[in-house]
Amino acid sequence: MHDERFPGLRRRGFLAATGAATLGALALTACGGSGTDSEAGGGDGGTPKRGGRLRAAFAGGGASETLDPHLANLFADVARAKALFDKLADYGADLSAQPRLATKWEANRAMDRWQVTLREATFHDGRPVTAKDVLYSYRRIADPEKAYRAKASLEPIDLDASRATGERGIEFVLKRPTAEFPNVLAAFGAYIVPENAGRKAGDFDRKPIGSGPFRFVSFTPGRSAVLRRYDAYWEGAPHLDELEFVVANEESARVNALLGGQVEYAHELNPTTARAHEGKGQIEIVRLRNSAMQGFCMKTDRAPFDDRRVREAFFLIADRKELVDGALSGAGVVGNDLFGKGYEYYAADLPQREQDLDRARSLLKQAGAEKLKVRLDTSAVAAGFTEAAGIFRDQAAKAGVTVEVRMGSKDSYWSDILDSGTLACYRSGAMPIEAHISQRLLTGSTTNATQWRHKDFDALYRQSQSTRDRAERAAVYQRMQRRLYAEGGFLIWGFADWILGTAKNVKGVQTGAPANTLDWARFDKVWLA
Known part of the structure; x- marks a missing residue:
């Protein structure tokens, strides 16, 4: 397993960072939803058809796999959890909170108490x-003895003081003002299970009971999980009769299974595979845009990057296009150089930075670093x-900089580069911009890979969280992003697509949102034509 403290991911890992201390986007009353009518196959796909079993191939975690949704880490884990369980909210296409089991949320004036109202929904046992x-x-x-994924995300909540105000009402008492509290409800891994579920070891693997669109049939760790339509699902019964998750760890195995008709959905394909099959008519290629930030992190607390x-x-x-074309095919x-392109609060009005080697050489000369040598960890x-x-x-060589590339261990890379070195390759998946800031860019952030620590920046963050008006809060986020654009430690050169493959008869696959958001792996919206 990769280091759970760090927001990176491994090859088969989960795209988003582990939970942030405070996440999200404020909505005093939640309404609407996310999503798109786009689908694999193009067009409207016709009228949804009911019935059939869809087989979906994912890379898995071997014999240690579990259906405990609070331990979900790999993509396969999360896709299964999403099918079986629900959260109070989830991330929309722009990474803002969208209502799920929670139908409404309201804050007090101080932003440290939130009243949440649940919709009428049932678990699979009625x-x-x-x-x-x-x-x-x-x-x-939040159990301190356990390593559940969403633990850090729920940290702002005083769970001892929080209470039920009725069968479907909850008053959450917070430790501090948190304007983005709705995204705490959407945190990765914050699934709702029945009271007392999981008290006995193995409960979730024998017969998990959730409130999601599919109900449990069978599970063999490292091999498959079979689920069946839940007709009483609050958002409407899925079109499919059954959904089977099949484990295929190698990308070639997933592609061959798709081409051979053994599965109808293959997760995580590489760009070379996509180019080879896109538009050829045998399978459909689905691209989830802006799913993974790609860049380098510079340690701002040590030479040479302590000089802005x-x-x-x-x-x-950086020639960003060359990097996208070469590294991402x-x-x-x-x-x-800013996280969250296309996400809520993103500072899209800042000019696109282009390569300028003459200016780069001039700045290095001013800094006394004309013949700079630096190690790049990858x-x-x-x-x-x-x-x-x-x-x-x-x-870099064209600007007179010598970069020594050093290969690191796949097993310990993320923990190795968190505090050591000066320059490293970096990657992150979809998460709210506020979460990126709170988790990686505050003095007390535990995954601060650029070692960016500025008290005035911390103060701007606190101001954002105590600002009730969304437009005023957005203006504070803009100030923080302009500062990072000018002198931050993240050189963000690209945003990668996440690539899926489907059989030609698979319809309803949502394509308008990044991986890890509400519409990713929405198998309850898929049908077989």
Whole structure:
């Protein structure tokens, strides 16, 4: 397993960071939903057809796999959890909170107490989902003796003081003002289970009971899980009769199974595979845009990157298009040294940074670093890392900078680069911009890979969290992002597509949102034509 403290991912890992201390996007009353009518196959796909079994191939975790949703880490784990369970909210296409089991949330004036109202929904055994189930689930996640995924995300909540205000009402008492509290409800892994579920070891693997669109049939760790339509699902019964998750760890195995008709959905394909089959008529290629931020992190607390002129020079050395074309095989878009392109609060009005070697050389000269030598840590831990390191090494040479590329261990890379070194390849999946800031860019952030620690920046973050008006809060986020754009430690050169493959008869696969958001792996919306 990769280091759970760190927001990176391994080859078969989960795209988003582990939970942030405070996540999200404020909505005083939640309404609407996320999603898109786009689907694999193009067009409207015709009228949804009921029936059939869809087989979906994912890379798995072997014999240690579990259906405990609070332990979900790999993509396969999360896809199964999403089918069986629900959260109070989930992330929409722009990474804002969208209502799920929670139908409404309201804050007090101080933003430190939130009243949440549950919708009418039932678990697979017919019991209603109640406030007691929610509080039990959150307290289970927060167990100090356990390593549940969403534990850090729920940290702002004082669970001892929080209480049920009725069967479907909960008052969450917070430790501090948290304007983005709705995204705490959407946190990765914050699934709601029935009160007392999981008290006995193996409960979730024998017969898990959730409130999701599919109910449990069978599970063999490392091999398959079979689920069946839950007709009483609050959002409407799925079109499929059954859904089977099949484990195929190698990308070639997933592709061959798809081509051979053994599965109808293959998760996580590489760009070369996509190019080979896109538009050829045998299978459909689905691209989930802006799913993974790609970049380099510069340690801002040590030489040479403690000089902002050197950091700016490195921003100007990067030829982003060359990096996207070479390291991602063109499966992505260029970045602009800010996280969250297309997400809520993203500072899209800042000018796109271009390569400027003359200006880079001038800045290095001003900083006394004309013949700079620096080590770049990389690893085969994530697709494109080694390619990006080699491309950037050659780009830097044109500015008179010598970059020594050092390969690191796939098993320990993320923990190795958190505090050590000066420059490293970096990657992150979809998460709210606020979560990126709170988890990685505050003085007390535990995954601060750039060692960015500024009290005035921390103060801006606190201001954002105590600002009730969304427009005013957005303006504070803009100020923080302009600061990072000018002198931050993340050189963000691209945003990668996440690529799926489906059989021609699979319809309803949502394509308008990044991986890890509400519409990713929404098998309850899929049908077989």
